[in-house]
Amino acid sequence: MRLLHRASPWRGLFATDALPDPSDWPVLLDPLRQALLNLGLTPALAEAHAWQWQLVDALDRLDLPAWRISQLISDHNDWLYRRAIGLSLEEMRGQGWGEPPTGFCVLTLGSGARHESLLAPDQDNAMIIADYPDERHTEIDGYFQSLGERFTARLDEAGIPLCQGHVMGRWPMWRKRLSEWRAQLNIWTAERRIKRVQQANILFDFFPVHGETSLAEALADTVAGVMPASSLFLDEMASLLDELPLALDRLGRLGGDGEGAPHERAINLKRQGMLPLVNAVRLLAVRNAVRPPDTRSRLAALVMREVLEPEHARALTAAHERLQALMLDEQRLALTEGRTPDVWVNIARLGEDQRLLLRHDLLQIRVLLRRARRL
Numbered sequence: 498m499r500l501l502h503r504a505s506p507w508r509g510l511f512a513t514d515a516l517p518d519p520s521d522w523p524v525l526l527d528p529l530r531q532a533l534l535n536l537g538l539t540p541a542l543a544e545a546h547a548w549q550w551q552l553v554d555a556l557d558r559l560d561l562p563a564w565r566i567s568q569l570i571s572d573h574n575d576w577l578y579r580r581a582i583g584l585s586l587e588e589m590r591g592q593g594w595g596e597p598p599t600g601f602c603v604l605t606l607g608s609g610a611r612h613e614s615l616l617a618p619d620q621d622n623a624m625i626i627a628d629y630p631d632e633r634h635t636e637i638d639g640y641f642q643s644l645g646e647r648f649t650a651r652l653d654e655a656g657i658p659l660c661q662g663h664v665m666g667r668w669p670m671w672r673k674r675l676s677e678w679r680a681q682l683n684i685w686t687a688e689r690r691i692k693r694v695q696q697a698n699i700l701f702d703f704f705p706v707h708g709e710t711s712l713a714e715a716l717a718d719t720v721a722g723v724m725p726a727s728s729l730f731l732d733e734m735a736s737l738l739d740e741l742p743l744a745l746d747r748l749g750r751l752g753g754d755g756e757g758a759p760h761e762r763a764i765n766l767k768r769q770g771m772l773p774l775v776n777a778v779r780l781l782a783v784r785n786a787v788r789p790p791d792t793r794s795r796l797a798a799l800v801m802r803e804v805l806e807p808e809h810a811r812a813l814t815a816a817h818e819r820l821q822a823l824m825l826d827e828q829r830l831a832l833t834e835g836r837t838p839d840v841w842v843n844i845a846r847l848g849e850d851q852r853l854l855l856r857h858d859l860l861q862i863r864v865l866l867r868r869a870r871r872l
Contacts, residue, residue, distance in 0.1 A: 687730070
C-alpha cells in the first residue's frame, strides 16, 4: 500500500470560505463546473446543503472513487460548518456580544472528523475553549453557549439535523476548557466503565473545523500521551467490539441480524460492516498513539509501527473503500426514488461478484477484530 502521503488538489475545492469560481475551468471538468454554476457563489446554507447530491453526481461522472467522494462530501460539510459559525459570530457582534472573549476551536466528530461522511449525516461536534479564570466562567461560557446554540440551530435549519444523543458544542458535556478536556480524558480512561469508553470513543475522532487549531493539537497531544498506558480502558474498548456483529453467519455467509431491517435482504452495512472496521482501527490507533483521525491514514500508520502487515492493511483499505461505495450507491438510488438516504444495502441488488467481494471484505474485518482484541 502507498504509505507516503501526497495532498490531493481535490481537497482544495472547499478549503476556503469562498466557493470556487468555475467559470474558466476546462471542459474536462464540465460536470463539476456546471454543478457549481448551478449553486452560485453566495448560496444560503439550506441551498448549499440541498445541492450536495448534485456535487456527488458530478464527482461520480468524473469517475472519482467513492472514498474520494466521501472526503469531498465531508469537506463540503466543513464549509457549511464554517459558514454557520461565521454567520453566528456576525449575528452576535450585531447584537452587542462583541468578539469572542478568548480563543476557541470547534471540532467535528465521528465520520465527519474522519472525512468519511456519506449523504444525510446528523451533527456531531464539540468545542474547546482556551483556559480562563474560574471567576469569568459565567461571562465566557455564556458567550460560547450562545455561539454553540446558534451555529447548531443554523445547521439544523439547513438540513444537517441536531444530534439526538446531544453530542454538540451547545451542551456543557461537549463544550469545555482545554484543561477540563484533559481532566475529562483522565477520568474517562482511569478505569473500564462502558459508558466512559463509549463517550471517549466519540471524542477520539475529532477534526478542527473552525478556530485555533493549536487547541485541537494540544488535545491530540493529551490523547497520545494518556491512551497507550490506559490498559484497563483499552481492554474495555476491545470488549465493546463484540457489540457490533458483522453481517456474517457462523459459516461465513452474508446475512444481516434483521434488527430494524426494511426487508429480508437488507443489511445495515454501517452497523454490521463499517463501524466494526472503524472501531477496531481506532482501538489500535489510540493504543499506538496514531494521531490522524481518518481510517486510511490510521491503517498506513499502523503498518509503519509494525502493528499490521502491509498486505492486511491494503486489504482493509480496499474493504473500507468498497463498503463506502456500496452505501453511497444505495443512498444515490434512494434519492432518485424519492426516499431519504440511509445505511441499508439490499444484497439482492448486488451482482455475484459484489456479494463475493463483500463476503471477502467482511472476513478481512473479522480477522482484524480478532487481532485487535488480542492486542
